[in-house]
Amino acid sequence: MSSRRPLLLAARILGVFLVLSVAPAATATAAGHPRPPAAPTVSEGEVMPHLRALQEIADRNGGNRAHGTQGYADSVAYVRHALDRAGFRTELRPFSYGGAAGYSLIADWPGGDPDHVLFTGAHLDSVKEGPGINDNGSGAAAVLTTALRVADAGLKPTRHLRFAWWGAEEEGLVGSADYVRSLSADDRKAIDVYLNLDQAGSKNTRQWLVVHDTEHGESEAQQAFEAWFAARGIATFDIGVGGSDHESFGNAGIPSSGFSTGISDCLHEACDNLANVDPQTETTSTNALLGVVWQLAATAPATARH
Template sequence: MRRRTPIAGLALALFAAVTATLAGAPATAAPMAVAPAAAPLAAAPALAAAAPDISVTNVQAHLTQLNSIATSNGGTRRAGSAGYTASVSYVKSKLQAAGYTVTEQTCTSCTYPASNLIAEWPQGPADQVIMFGAHLDSVAAGPGINDNGSGSATLLENALVLAQQNPTMTQRVRFAWWNGEEQGLQGSKFYVNSLSATQKGYIKAYYNFDMVASPNGGYFINRVTSTTAAPLKAYWDSFGLQPEENTEGQGRSDDYSFANAGIPTSGYAAGASYTKTSAQASKWGGTAGAAYDSCYHKSCDTTANINATILDRSADGVAYTIWQLAVGGGTGGCTAGQLIGNSSFDSGTAPWTATSGVITNSQGQPARTGSYKAWLDGYGTSHTDTLSQSVTLPAGCSSYTLSFWLHIDTAETTTSTAYDKLTLQVGSTTLATYSNLNAATGYTQRTFNLASYAGQTVTLKWTGVEDSLLQTSFVIDDVTLQVA
């Protein structure tokens, strides 16, 4: 994870984790020392029965190789260094042997030009991609085993297990290991900028894993309430872990490059230099008042700087997510839940896409709950506002209920002509149209059955169009899409 830098408007959460093991590492290495695990918790139920158990011993073996590579190359795997090149070679050789389509992309605009490593499992529809990434570089000061060998090794072992199991795929899975994250997310920015609009549209979700084994760590998820985060959260919820939003990582890792391109993102993290609270220590174990990782960006970030329990649960959560989203048969049934992220608009704008100013806490129109709502139109001039969010509806559920609360306020006096209109679309299909003729005091709940879209990723879109005279305000709040 790169250091926090003052960037205006930074509001997206960090998601990072990828696997890495490095070529040219010594054949033998000292046994890995493991930091104390968090307080023991009940074993997970059979939530991920269809997903494989990822061996934390194998993940640790990759970390040992990464540490050895750094030791053989001046104690670092910094982008562009010999240690980084050896890391790319090791990961690449493992993936090629497993049957992946592997590409090295040289980041020519990076401070230290070197390769991003992209590996795609050649099954599943090429226009339906679920992507998993982590940065492979360390800082110059140390070997970077938690930051970010932990994410890199987690993804590498997941990729190898996917190839070994060779299941039927319903989505295409792509893994990435990034160059130059520590210099400002340079490798992932270069990759995203190299994609055409069509290629970006193929990527339905990006999951980032950055520091997933912090020795005094916690259980953090980027955009924890979003639809994209749902499978990651479901796995950790099965342990009763009560994961929290990764506020420390907002805008600081490679998920930010994808989020800026409009691609839904999430990911696991265990914390960096921030301090663990007493409440967090009570539910997760560890030491209150101490940093999640006291070796963050230091030479002591070695194999001794790893919490094996968090690493294990992160690796298995990745496997659960892959099987849930991309493997035929998945969990064998419906994963019930609420699919809309930031449903009351009180957590910023993500994952919504909206015309500037639509998501607002302006007092001109009250929210139904909280302080924020989506306020479309209300200008009294020719104007169009939009609000949208893409969601993936799981197959196999018995009910798919879209609900939102709508308040319509108008200055139009006619009782017969719809001058100003709000339409709701699912994809290219119009579900409903409202107008100034539907104005009423307070909010009214609107409900729709979306069962016909089961198993699909669709975009829900509200469009408000106002004519040149007399305002009509369409105010939306508390949007939910409940599947059961």
């Protein structure tokens, strides 16, 4: 072995080291704008514990988490505790329905442009007949996981990020409709788009059903979801509007999107339990939401909506 070889090797290793250490820092595009940070992905071990917690809450409260029950109150407390610890500003929005007090949980991530709000939500209540783990613990857990990842990353979004867990959806979109009614015209205009997840972990899902806001056209959010799934070879189906809390936003002139993984055999029954959720589907749904939230958080439209 010649004496030059170790030196060459060292130079080569140093070269590789320099390339590796420079590459991650080179995040500027040709135009000189910083590139948004890549979205994180989660594994089922990060999402499923939230569903187990909601199942346990139902188990110790008569088998459900419905509007007006202790099971719902405990569900809100569970989600709120996690958000408060992570640094969100949380508040309860009370309403009254069917002779019972109800409330939705709203969480704001500090920072971002308050005139461009990216709003993501899911209903947290179940029907009285069952624990509501796919409908809609699955959506609630995906939204919670996404919010907690925003905090973990210390994300500094261009848009302001707001999250919601709605009460009394099963009674007719009551919590979300009440919230939207409480907004001023300026508040409504400040919401760029609302993203909804309802039933995100259905078993035997072959395609993801993407909400198409027919009144406001194909939103940037719908395009972003479709692109995310297409890039992974996952089939999607346009389900139009209707059926969940995004309707409350759409009715108030706020663009919306979101998705569902379809109706399960156990919908609104006692068997909508932890076994009624496919962990892989739930994880894919969560990663789709993470991808789209990360993408939309980093961009703001050139013109405001009027």
